[in-house]
Amino acid sequence: DGGITQSPKYLFRKEGQNVTLSCEQNLNHDAMYWYRQDPGQGLRLIYYSQIVNDFQKGDIAEGYSVSREKKESFPLTVTSAQKNPTAFYLCASSIVWQGAGNTEAFFGQGTRLTVV
Amino acid sequence: GQQLNQSPQSMFIQEGEDVSMNCTSSSIFNTWLWYKQDPGEGPVLLIALYKAGELTSNGRLTAQFGITRKDSFLNISASIPSDVGIYFCAGQRYGNKLVFGAGTILRVKS
Numbered sequence: 001d002g003g004i005t006q007s008p009k010y011l012f013r014k015e016g017q018n019v020t021l022s023c024e025q026n027l028n029h030d031a032m033y034w035y036r037q038d039p040g041q042g043l044r045l046i047y048y049s050q051i052v053n054d055f056q057k058g059d060i061a062e063g064y065s066v067s068r069e070k071k072e073s074f075p076l077t078v079t080s081a082q083k084n085p086t087a088f089y090l091c092a093s094s095i096v097w098q099g100a101g102n103t104e105a106f107f108g109q110g111t112r113l114t115v116v
Numbered sequence: 117g118q119q120l121n122q123s124p125q126s127m128f129i130q131e132g133e134d135v136s137m138n139c140t141s142s143s144i145f146n147t148w149l150w151y152k153q154d155p156g157e158g159p160v161l162l163i164a165l166y167k168a169g170e171l172t173s174n175g176r177l178t179a180q181f182g183i184t185r186k187d188s189f190l191n192i193s194a195s196i197p198s199d200v201g202i203y204f205c206a207g208q209r210y211g212n213k214l215v216f217g218a219g220t221i222l223r224v225k226s
Binding site for chain 2: 006031033035040041042043045048050056088090092094096103104105106107108109110112
């Protein structure tokens with residue numbers, strides 16, 4: 001089945017540790033995104049990538065890092081520099097719309113990160 | 117960056133009521149998407165719109181792509197308890213990244 005997979009579903013981190021969240025898609029999408037969501041809030045863009053080996057900062061990139069070595073994969077590292085990392089993290093993918101075809105974005109199931 | 121204004125921010129529904137929400141932008145979009153998110157889950161695509169003026173339904177949900185291409189509307193008819201959740205709009209322009217609204221939280225009146 002085609003889709004986008006995030007793992008793990010729940011993650012606990014000690015203060016001062018880096019942690020990496022996984023996001024894999026087999027939809028052949030060029031674009032991938034990472035969002036942060038706080039309780040009862042909307043989505044805030046952390047990073048996005050429209051092509052392999054290239055990515056752009058979103059609105060709240062500080063304390064996060066990403067890589068895009070393969071089209072299918074866009075891991076997010078939450079570093080110790082992120083002061084308030086406890087949140088729900090969502091990964092999404094879509095085509096890069098060039099005027100034809102659909103441009104629907106699909107989301108993973110999310111990873112809930114808790115700092116203990 | 118591009119901004120989408122989604123309203124209302126939250127609303128309470130009574131079973132059987134019709135619900136409306138909308139998204140507006142200062143920029144023109146070529147695509148409008150509407151998503152619903154249940155607690156603890158990722159958003160799920162409800163409706164995709166690709167043409168100005170387009171009106172598309174998915175069961176009790178109807179969405180419209182505004183004529184100006186700067187807005188979109190979502191209506192839910194005869195709401196039921198499982199309609200509660202967060203609804204997001206998203207817009208995309210040619211070759212650009214998706215932009216999401218802040219979401220409309222739908223709650224049930226007690």
